[in-house]
Structure formats: structure tokens, C-alpha cells
Amino acid sequence: MRSKEKISYFYDGDVGSVYFGPNHPMKPHRLCMTHHLVLAYDLHKKMEIYRPHKAYPVELAQFHSADYVEFLHRITPDTQHLFSNELARYNLGEDCPVFENLFEFCQIYAGGTIDAARRLNNQLCDIAINWAGGLHHAKKCEASGFCYINDLVLGILELLKYHARVLYIDIDVHHGDGVEEAFYFTDRVMTVSFHKFGDMFFPGTGDVKDIGEREGKYYAINVPLKDGIDDTSFTRLFKIIISKVVEMYQPGAIVLQCGADSLAGDRLGCFNLSIDGHAECVKIVKKFNLPLLVTGGGGYTKENVARCWTVETGVLLDTELPNEIPENEYIKYFAPDCLLNIPNGHIENLNSKSYLSTIKMQVLENLRSIQHAPGVQMQEVPPDFYIPDFDEDEHNPDERMDRKAHPRQANPA
Secondary structure, three states: OOOOOOEEEEEEEEHHOOOOOOOOOOOHHHHHHHHHHHHHOOHHHHEEOOOOOOOHHHOEEEEEEEEOHHHHHOOOOOOOOHOOHHHHHOOOOOOOOOOHHHHHHHHHHHHHHHHHHHHOOOOOEEOOOOOOOOOOOOOOOOOOOOOOOOOOHHHHHHOOOOOEEEEEEOOOOOOOOOHHHHHOOOEEEEEEEEOOOOOOOOOOOOOOOOOOHHHHOOOOOOOOOOOOOHHHHHHHHHHHHHHHHHHOOOOOOEEEEOOOHOOOOOOOOOOOOOHHHHHHHHHHOOOOOEEEEEOOOOOOOHHHHHHHHHHHHHHHHHOOOOOEEEOOOOOOOOOOEEOOOOOOOOOOOOOOOOHHHHHHHHHHHHHHHHHOOOOOOOOOOOOOOHOOOOHHHHHHOOOOOOOOOOOOOOOOO
């Protein structure tokens, strides 16, 4: 057990003043509410608070195509009518609208996740938190599901410079498709997503049968769930699968996406998780004592998002919070009771014991297959050319990338 963990927390107030539009479910204001709740509970006194740098276009282009980054940089609400072809090409529109300060918003939340990864790499902290990050649907060349830049992929690429293997875990109600897709062909990253699947639920991917391909075969894990899953079923399944994953895969670092739309009562979600159930997953991951990068994600009942991420900040700081919410700038949002706990969900749990048992057995069976995969040697960080390359269209997909290697001076953890 290491001595008291050092926690770095990233926040920029500008991110909460962004507005997606009047009828859009994504409300970045939830980030201001979360931050003020963190302050009200005095959690800021137990961690280092940083304002992230605004990620440069060249940093965003480590994953995204340069033309897509450039377009996001250039487009404004006033000029978008001139670019209907590009808007369609990059999937900008109803779900992913063009709004005032869109690019700066992307730079801030992506900068937070990149900075978090760098602090972990340099062993300046044990846990790094960026609640503004976790936008897991964005693709290399297009926006998707309210996400424009995939900060998680950028953070993982940063961690791969110092760690042979990185584990990505996603407890958002939606499948972590953008992250899975980015690393689908590599064993350097294992992606594990617990999500609602079926009934045309967005994004429609994440079947238990989707396990990765080529070098990445068996390194994508999907746990597809039905409506109404509760704390007991979810946390039991989570603990069994994640414990086995960590034992088999032996990651050097973990990225945990804590989308809060898996909570009961979410405007877009359909699970019955309480905040304690959601936070239990964070507790389980923290106990592995590995460098840990924690982000936000979805979450569309904003007072519950703020409650959840505040409680989870407390969990990461080993601090239990009193149920009564202290006075703060946004107290009216938590009225009338002003308590941290939320009511239980009332959606029927369609996840039978036999269904969950079948999913668990399939996942554990797939995990057994990685024993025979060569993988990257435990102690060494491979040279850069092993870092997955995203220009598939420019290369024969059957040939491994052979860019010139520039090994970094790294101290692998």
C-alpha cells in the first residue's frame, strides 16, 4: 500500500459557461456546479488544483485528422451556413451543434486530460481528475454523440509514452465506441465498456462479441446490459470482470471514464444506479493502486451529475461526505432536500441472473485467451512506432506501422 496518494485536479471555469443550445441535453454548466460542490465540501484543500493548458491544434491532431481539427478551429455559428458540405462530412449539426467558443471548449477539456496524463507520467501525482473530459464518442474525422475531440484517446496516447499497457474502463450508460475504435487493433490498450445495449440505443455498438481484431483481438471487452440494472448486479459484475482484467493484463496505468448518465433518473439514461453504486466502481479501481486518470462523460440530470462527481472526488481522496449539502452558489439546484443521496430508480430491471451470468462467462472466457498473446514485455516501454497509428487509409492494414523510432527516456512504472 503506498503512502497517502497525491491527487491533481484540473478545472477551468470557462468550460462551464459554454452553451450547446436551448433544447440540447448537454449542459456544461454541470461542471461549474460540480466544482462549487467540491469547494463547498472543502475537498480542494486535500488536492492540487490546476487550470489546464488549452490543447494546441497539433496536440489534437495526434489522433484527429488535421483537416477536421482545422475545421473545428475555423467554424463559427455565424459562418456555418457557408459550409454545409463540411458540416455533413464532419457530422456537425443537431447532436453536435456549432456554438460560440466551440474550439476553445474542446481545447480546455482535452488540455485537462492531456495535462492529467503528463502529471501521472512524470510521477507528480498518483491520481489525476478532469471532470470536464471523458468525451468518448468522438472519432478521428468526425464529431459524434455530443463529443467533438476525443480527449480520452489523447490522454491514453500520452500514457503510452511511459507505459507498456494502459487499461481503459468506461461506466457511462453509452458504449465507449470512439475509444474502442481508436485502439481496436492494438494490445497496448485494453478497453472495457459497461453500457446499455439493444433497442437502437445510441451508439448501437458494444456487443459482447466485439472483442478487437488483429493484434488487438481479445483486448476490447464489452459488457452489454439491459434497462434497469441496479447497484448490486452492476457492482458485482464490475468487480469480477475488472479484477480479472487487471490480473491478466497487468496495466501500467488506468483511465476511468465516469459518465454519470448511468445513474437512476438521468434524462437520457435507463439504469437504476445510485450514486453509492456508481462510486463503488471508483473505489474498486482505486484499490489497484495504479496511476489513475479519472474523467467525467455523459450525465444529463445536472444536479445529480454534480452530486456524483463530488462524491467520487471524495472517494478518490478517501473522504466520506456528509449527506447534507453545504451552502454554495448553486444550492437552489439541490432543493428542496439539499441532500447528496438521490432517490432509487424505478425502472424494471430487465437483466436476469442468467443473462448476467452468460455475459460474465463470455467475458471471462475471452480473457483466458490473452494468456497466450505475446503482448509487450512487462518492463519495457516499446519505441514510439508501436504506438497505434491512425492513418489506416494510407497504409496496408496488414502491415504493422514502421515509422522511425525515437525512443523516449522514460521510467516505466
